[in-house]
Amino acid sequence: MEMDNKNSGHIAVVGIGPGMESMMTQQALQALDEADVIVGYTVYLDLLGDRFEGKEFLSTPMKQEAERCRMAFAEAAKGKSVAMVCSGDAGIYGMASLMFEIKEELGADAAIEIIPGITAASSGAAVLGAPLNHDFCVISLSDLLTPWELIEKRLRAAAEGDFAVAIYNPSSKKRHDYLQKACDILLETAEPERACGYVRSIGRDGEEYHTCSLAELRNTSVDMFTTVFIGNSQSRIIDGRLVTPRGYHL
C-alpha cells in the first residue's frame, strides 16, 4: 500500500537491532542497501561499519530528533529513497512515532515504511536466559521526555500486575540514582528476593550479564549501556540464567 507512492518519496524507518549485522533482519539490510540516503544518530551509523560506504549519510546530534526527521522528509521530497536508522526496534523508543508526527506537521507525501528490529528486551533477555517468557512491561527510566511521576506510576502498576519488567535507560550521568529509586518502588510490592538480572553491551564487545535479587539490584550501579530485567513472582535463577516460566506442567 505504502509502496504505490514511491514517486513522492519513500522513507524506511529501520530498526538495526543491538548493533551486530548478524542480528539485523534481511529486510532491514535490504532497506539500507536500497537507500540513496541514510539518516541517523552517528553512533548507530558507526555500528554499521563499512558495508554502506558510498551512501550519502546525514545526521544530527542527540536532542535534535525532530530536526533529523524533517531532514529525512526533505530528502524524500527530492525523490530520494531514504532510510532512517534506529538502534533496536524502530517502534520501541525509536523514531517511528516521531516520523508520523512530523509527516503530519509538514503535510508531507512521502510514504513511511516501518521495518522492525530486535529490541533490547528481546536481545537482552536472550543473553540473560528467558526473563520475559510471560506477560511483561517495558519501561524507560529516562525522564527527558516523560515526567518522573508517570514513570513511578508505571513501575507501581507493573509490580501490582506481577509483570516481568524490562527497564531501558536505567541510568545516566544526571540520573545515577534512578535505578535505585525504581527498585524502591518495586520493593513496595515485590519481595527483596525477587529474581532479577541485567545485561551490559548487548551484542557488542564486552557483553556481560549478571543475575541478582531485587534487593541486590537496588544497590548495584549500572551504566547507560545496560538493560535491566525484573522477574515476576514465579521467576527463578536456573543454571545461572534468569527464567520466567510460561506455566507449562512438567
Added chain:
Amino acid sequence: MEMDNKNSGHIAVVGIGPGMESMMTQQALQALDEADVIVGYTVYLDLLGDRFEGKEFLSTPMKQEAERCRMAFAEAAKGKSVAMVCSGDAGIYGMASLMFEIKEELGADAAIEIIPGITAASSGAAVLGAPLNHDFCVISLSDLLTPWELIEKRLRAAAEGDFAVAIYNPSSKKRHDYLQKACDILLETAEPERACGYVRSIGRDGEEYHTCSLAELRNTSVDMFTTVFIGNSQSRIIDGRLVTPRGYHL
C-alpha cells in the same frame, strides 16, 4: 561461555519471527543452517519452506511442549547440534523458559543458546504504525496456562499505568469473547475513544491492519492470527496509522 560445552551437545532456541525468511536475523538463519536436527511445532517448520530440506526434523503436536523439549535434549545427548524453532521471539511466549526448566529436570549437560527473533509486538506495530513507541505491556489472553483472574489483574494494571498494550492470543474457538472481556476491563479506566488497532497475519499472505476506538474494538471479532494494540492516553490515529508519541516537542 555456553559454546565451550559443544561436545556435550548444543541446543539453539531460535526465534524465526513472523514467518517470512526476510524477517529472520542472519544469526537465526545460521543457527538453522548449522543444526543437525530441527525440532518444532510443525506449523512453524512449514513456514520455513524448502531451505532446510535434508535436515532431520522432529516435532510433537500442540500441548506436548515439555515432551518436545525432552526430545531436543535427547538429540543433543547423542552429540547432535539441535535447533528448537519458535515463531516470533524464542523468549516471548516461546520455548526458551521451558528449555531451561527441562534442562534442570533432566540434569542435562547441553548448552542452551537463545537466539532472539522479531516478536509480534514489534512486527505488528510496524504494520500498524507506531503503537508501542512509549512504555508498554505485552499480555496474552490465553488462559490455557494462566488463570483468567491473573490476566484480568494485569489488564487492570496496564490501564492504570497508562501503558500502551500489545495483546497476544486475543481469541480462539473456545475463547471467542475474551477480547470483549478484556476491553470491558480496560474501559473501566480508559476512555471509549482510546485509539486502538489490530493486525492480522503479520508478515504472511493476507496481512491486513485496522485502526479503531476501544469501544469499537470491544465489538470486533478477531481470530487467533491477530495481534491487538491498545494505545495509551496520548495515542492518536495519524494518516490511518496508530501512533503513540514518545513525547518529543515538535
